[in-house]
Amino acid sequence: MSSNAPYRIALIGGDGIGPEVVAAAVEVLDAVAQRHGIDFQYERYEAGAGLYRKTGESISAADMAAIGKADAILLGACGLPDVRKPDGTEPAPQIDIREHYGLFGGLRPIKLHAGVPGPLKAAKIDLLIIRENTEGLFAGRHDAFRPSDESVSDRMTITRKTSEKLFELAFAQARERRRKHGTPGHVTLLDKANVLKSNAFMRKVFDEVAARHPDVGTARVYIDAGAMMFVTQPERYDVVVTENMFGDIVSDLAAGIVGGLGMAPSGDVSETHAVFQPSHGTAPDIMGRGVANPVATILSAAMMLDWLGGRHGDSRCEGASAAIRSATAAILASGPRTGDIGGTARTVEVTKAIASALEDARVGA
Ligand code: ATP
Numbered sequence: 001m002s003s004n005a006p007y008r009i010a011l012i013g014g015d016g017i018g019p020e021v022v023a024a025a026v027e028v029l030d031a032v033a034q035r036h037g038i039d040f041q042y043e044r045y046e047a048g049a050g051l052y053r054k055t056g057e058s059i060s061a062a063d064m065a066a067i068g069k070a071d072a073i074l075l076g077a078c079g080l081p082d083v084r085k086p087d088g089t090e091p092a093p094q095i096d097i098r099e100h101y102g103l104f105g106g107l108r109p110i111k112l113h114a115g116v117p118g119p120l121k122a123a124k125i126d127l128l129i130i131r132e133n134t135e136g137l138f139a140g141r142h143d144a145f146r147p148s149d150e151s152v153s154d155r156m157t158i159t160r161k162t163s164e165k166l167f168e169l170a171f172a173q174a175r176e177r178r179r180k181h182g183t184p185g186h187v188t189l190l191d192k193a194n195v196l197k198s199n200a201f202m203r204k205v206f207d208e209v210a211a212r213h214p215d216v217g218t219a220r221v222y223i224d225a226g227a228m229m230f231v232t233q234p235e236r237y238d239v240v241v242t243e244n245m246f247g248d249i250v251s252d253l254a255a256g257i258v259g260g261l262g263m264a265p266s267g268d269v270s271e272t273h274a275v276f277q278p279s280h281g282t283a284p285d286i287m288g289r290g291v292a293n294p295v296a297t298i299l300s301a302a303m304m305l306d307w308l309g310g311r312h313g314d315s316r317c318e319g320a321s322a323a324i325r326s327a328t329a330a331i332l333a334s335g336p337r338t339g340d341i342g343g344t345a346r347t348v349e350v351t352k353a354i355a356s357a358l359e360d361a362r363v364g365a
């Protein structure tokens with residue numbers, strides 16, 4: 001799509017601070033769109049705990065189908081602590097969307113920005129976690145549940161089909177990061193192949209895929225030691241790939257070393273569909289106060305542009321994404337910043353500062 005046809009973006013604000021941070025990302029997208037000659041057509045959908053409270057479902061079947069027709073989906077966050085299903089779990093349309101569209105690749109870039117206080121001494125942290133999203137230890141989520149007071153099991157399933165797609169994505173991302181950011185081009189597999197049969201199989205498939213990509217370096221590390229390395233030697237990582245539950249845990253750990261969840265963007269992708277959203281939840285403790293950090297969602301919107309650019313061979317998107325990342329980095333360095341990263345600014349001030357920085361020639365096209 002290098003013509004001027006608009007990109008159709010499905011927007012799901014969701015609950016809590018979700019709508020606030022999505023509004024911020026849209027303001028930044030609109031600012032960059034003008035400058036790069038891209039047109040976005042937004043379609044708004046309701047999903048989450050608020051909808052569940054009203055209707056008994058967290059996303060309607062019609063909307064689940066409709067969002068798949070958009071070019072990409074931008075989501076805030078869903079769920080509220082006091083809204084539960086009869087089985088005690090939270091309505092989670094974001095997980096339902098991942099399963100419905102087979103969004104196996106959870107991309108979670110982790111970057112320490114100048115101006116953002118991190119808990120480690122490391123000056124440079126720049127890595128990408130790829131979490132498998134649809135199987136692993138979450139594979140049995142819909143298995144029949146036989147209540148017992150003696151023993152309950154969860155199932156870890158690793159399939160060749162998903163693992164091959166996942167590892168191909170990891171090697172492609174390592175190469176893409178090398179091209180765009182000058183990173184080394186290296187993939188680390190985190191697993192528990194010494195104990196779990198499923199993980200020994202995953203490592204075998206990883207070795208097969210790695211053999212097809214001799215230009216990209218590899219390492220295989222056990223998840224326990226690998227978790228420690230995020231704290232002791234994060235510079236050893238470029239792309240990190242792992243199964244669902246390990247990825248769930250290390251993504252939040254890694255967000256913690258670069259300033260917290262307000263700094264962690266994400267994208268859940270398949271070959272054909274993608275949802276971009278901040279790694280954080282709905283933060284009910286600060287909702288409606290106008291103090292949420294919009295950076296994770298704004299950087300998720302930049303990832304969305306990268307994905308659209310790759311999928312449609314549209315170099316305007318790559319330029320627009322780079323501009324958002326530069327403008328965001330400039331504002332993180334100079335301020336204003338929100339309270340979670342040591343500042344005092346409100347969401348709107350940070351958003352406007354980033355949108356204005358896009359007008360600045362230094363970070364423009
Ligand atoms: P979930 O289970 O949906 O991931 P959670 O309750 O575990 O949600 P969050 O909703 O992400 O986690 O909130 C965790 C903490 O981080 C809260 O104190 C919240 O205020 C803070 N937080 C999360 N996102 C942001 C943000 N964008 N800006 C500022 N603080 C945030």
